Amino acid sequence: DSGVTQTPKHLITATGQRVTLRCSPRSGDLSVYWYQQSLDQGLQFLIQYYNGEERAKGNILERFSAQQFPDLHSELNLSSLELGDSALYFCASSVGGQGFNVLTFGAGSRLTVL
Amino acid sequence: SQQGEEDPQALSIQEGENATMNCSYKTSINNLQWYRQNSGRGLVHLILIRSNEREKHSGRLRVTLDTSKKSSSLLITASRAADTASYFCATDGRAGTALIFGKGTTLSVSS
Numbered sequence: 001d002s003g004v005t006q007t008p009k010h011l012i013t014a015t016g017q018r019v020t021l022r023c024s025p026r027s028g029d030l031s032v033y034w035y036q037q038s039l040d041q042g043l044q045f046l047i048q049y050y051n052g053e054e055r056a057k058g059n060i061l062e063r064f065s066a067q068q069f070p071d072l073h074s075e076l077n078l079s080s081l082e083l084g085d086s087a088l089y090f091c092a093s094s095v096g097g098q099g100f101n102v103l104t105f106g107a108g109s110r111l112t113v114l
Numbered sequence: 115s116q117q118g119e120e121d122p123q124a125l126s127i128q129e130g131e132n133a134t135m136n137c138s139y140k141t142s143i144n145n146l147q148w149y150r151q152n153s154g155r156g157l158v159h160l161i162l163i164r165s166n167e168r169e170k171h172s173g174r175l176r177v178t179l180d181t182s183k184k185s186s187s188l189l190i191t192a193s194r195a196a197d198t199a200s201y202f203c204a205t206d207g208r209a210g211t212a213l214i215f216g217k218g219t220t221l222s223v224s225s
Contacts, residue, residue: 042217100144105156
């Protein structure tokens with residue numbers, strides 16, 4: 001157990017739907033990162049939050065949004081889902097907000113869009 | 115976009131042999147990290163090497179960094195079947211942006 005908790009572990013939904021993925025960072029970590037892993041694109045950085053504020057943005061689609069709450073948990077919202085959104089979504093956390101921090105990853109949420 | 119590119123994409127060896135994976139990146143970095151991922155699971159941090167370091171060891175792992183060539187290598191000595199996994203290098207940019215990962219090297223160690 002890495003200390004980073006992601007729910008749900010598996011999610012199957014239909015095209016056009018909206019889902020929310022949840023992440024609780026490791027105790028003491030202030031920064032949360034979201035990554036998407038698919039076979040063809042590899043591990044893509046989506047977005048980072050540090051202590052409630054957006055810190056860095058990567059290849060996140062406009063249909064996707066995220067936020068970090070005062071208790072530091074984060075949610076990634078995916079809407080108007082397409083087949084190509086099927087992937088493993090990882091949350092990671094770190095103590096600091098800089099890119100050189102070591103990341104602790106959760107076990108991931110596997111999203112299947114049918 | 116990918117910052118790091120691992121080479122080879124896949125590597126198959128026998129137990130007891132050494133495994134070497136390479137990583138090339140494009141822009142200046144503060145540090146380079148290596149992570150391991152067992153099939154379908156979360157990534158686990160292995161080792162971090164700073165831009166002013168040339169070599170670092172951790173158990174059976176040896177990492178080198180050549181900033182002039184923008185490349186790094188990960189050597190796993192005396193491989194075991196349990197080392198079977200995908201290995202990723204990750205770099206930050208000088209601006210301190212979030213870690214960007216390569217596509218990984220899939221290592222298969224057979225007994």
